[in-house]
Amino acid sequence: MSILTIPKLADEVFLRPIIISMNSLALSSLMSYVMSANGTLDWRPITICVTSDILAMGADHLKDKEEEFSSDRKNAHDPRLASWFIYARTFLIASATLLALALSQCPISTLLTTAAFVAPALLWTTPISFEKFGLISRRLLGMFGGDMHQSEQPTPAPVLVIKRIPGMKAIFNGIIRGCGIYTVVLSVLSGSGNLTNTLPSPWNVVQLIVWSTVSRSCHAIMTDVRDFEDDLKVGVPTIPVLLGSVLKTKVILTACHMLVMLAFIGNPYITGSCLFAAVLVWMLGKDSPKKAFLFSSHSQSLFIIWYLTRQYLQL
Template sequence: MATQFAPLTPAKLRDELLTHPLMLSIGSLGLSTFMSRSIFGVIDWRPVLICVASDILAIGMDHYFDQAPMLSYAFKTSNSEMVAIFRQAKMLLYSNAALLLLALSLSPPLTWAMVTVFFGPAFVWDFKLFVFGGTQKKTVEKKAPKNAFTIKRIPGMKAILIGVIRGCGTFAIVNSILARSFSAAPAGPSIWNPTQIIVWSTINRACHAVMADVRDFDEDWEKQVPTIPVLLKSVLRTKLLLTAVHLFTALLYSYNPYIVFASLYATVLVWALDEKSPRGLYRLSFHSQTLTAALYGAVEMVKWYTSYQAM
């Protein structure tokens, strides 16, 4: 039985189309900056802008198309506030597309390839790539055929793909630009190395993606979206799995206090949040790496200031 359409409030719509993409892009800002500084010892605006703009575009497009019924509703009801929000969202997408092209135009060809390989799937995340079994008759509600193939519906792969895109993809972009001019030698303590950062980032991003699926468990269960919580048939089992992964990461890199801190922080949020928690609180989980990068930056600044004072 088809679910009845329930329009969002303007505040909720603004959060979906504007606030959420911008808030999550801060994570890309922090991670790309952190990778640049900790691995290559410099901060270049090009990989940072590419990662941030790609993030806003991927998330923004996904949410924009998801809210297509709301756009029709806004026009039908002549809701000027909602129409204005959609226009602002469209401007956000256009402006970031322009910024992405600007940064890419000043980057080597390898960067274009890395964006295509790692970020390309994110841009077609919920697009119907293949439809099997012919077309269906039009109904009052436009529903995707059950046998339509989308990247989002690969069983259990959503979180893994997000982890690879955000972890490996961010490094690939940074490396494609900076490796030609700078050696991958950390400017700070030797506790950081490229492999470690890639593995940690991939695991961290994948775990947060699972947490986002915990948040959407009820809706995904109803629609039978094959996320990890749905496949495990339990939020509790998912929390136990995430706890094991975070503790494994902390043990694997026990010599790095920053990774241990991030893993323990993420573990606390695993048990503090559930499918009933407000959406905004899940941003605390997403920004575990952002917080860690900020902590690392603060420590490095204190060290620099101390050494400067001692001169």
């Protein structure tokens, strides 16, 4: 078992969530700009998407590190390490406060949309027991005349962990950051009457949703490539483990990026992003440093910055 240190804790609960959320910052900024009627950036959907990303990822990492911290008795005698958990909770509370502030300035549809996409992310590693649902149903049956006195011992209720469902990591990452960001931006702009009917060239709605969803799903699978050996040993059913090969996984990821590129070949920003992502698929592997995979999370960001920079230079 690796030793929990302050640099490791800071990386997991501060640095990594912030860096990953910068993709949501770039993508929500792009969508806000091209979907607005007056070509401006709306701070509300951008803040919602960034803080939601930080909360979902930061809470997940913090939970893992708290379990690691409590499992080692030596940590109890390290007050400096314990204080960093306080900093981490403060950071998450600040993010939640910013999220609440942004949501308070938006229509109710934005709140419902955000909740629908953030809830699965927050429950990502939480064991969901069906025991309570069974207890409620038995009580309801008893109220309506059902037999509450069963002689046999009740069967233990199954426990569901979303993260352990094969393919869910890739699907959820893609939908939350692709469809989720688009829906949040749409609800905010439509609620303020600033939604355009036609997106500026070379963009359209289908491009934004498909490109974002596929890109984020592929990145999620790339992180599973990094952990292939460990996941294979403990039997975690990730896509590479199910395929039984890192090579097969890379071929499929490359095909996904190439299909998106060919579908939207007229958009140079999507073309460049897909080519860059495909190159990273083959450059990064199970022996690559963990931080190197952050480049994969920003295969979109670099080209979004290129587009927005060109637009502002033309003003």
